[in-house]
Amino acid sequence: MALIKCLECGKEVSDKAKNCPNCGCPIYEEKEESKVIIFGLSQMGLLGGKLKIYVDGEYVGDLKKGQRLEFPIEKDCTITAKCGINPSKGAIDVKAGRTTKIKYEYNRISGCFIPCIVDEVTNSVNY
Numbered sequence: 079m080a081l082i083k084c085l086e087c088g089k090e091v092s093d094k095a096k097n098c099p100n101c102g103c104p105i106y107e108e109k110e111e112s113k114v115i116i117f118g119l120s121q122m123g124l125l126g127g128k129l130k131i132y133v134d135g136e137y138v139g140d141l142k143k144g145q146r147l148e149f150p151i152e153k154d155c156t157i158t159a160k161c162g163i164n165p166s167k168g169a170i171d172v173k174a175g176r177t178t179k180i181k182y183e184y185n186r187i188s189g190c191f192i193p194c195i196v197d198e199v200t201n202s203v204n205y
């Protein structure tokens with residue numbers, strides 16, 4: 079737990095608090111959002127259509143073709159993925175305090191998905 083300053087009244091409050099106990103100003107809006115968005119691309123249909131996503135070795139959900147998987151993180155962590163028949167190569171490190179967008183590029187040579195951090199992702203990728 080950390081103490082942060084309320085932007086309204088300047089009092090130190092817990093970063094877990096929803097509102098400042100002094101002035102009632104919402105606290106969560108002042109925090110940088112720590113989250114990860116992973117985009118499922120259309121080529122994922124090639125390999126059974128989904129990737130299992132893991133954060134620090136813990137399963138967080140399936141990434142499906144053409145969809146996105148969004149989840150909050152509490153600290154810096156490492157994201158890995160597995161797909162049915164082929165293991166995905168590569169882990170990717172993400173930092174807390176920001177929104178990280180990731181897409182998995184299908185590598186035709188290795189037959190694996192390689193994660194990369196992107197600013198913008200469209201679900202229509204042309205090769």
Ligand SMILES: [Zn+2]
Nearest residue numbers: 084087098101
């Ligand atoms: Zn306040």
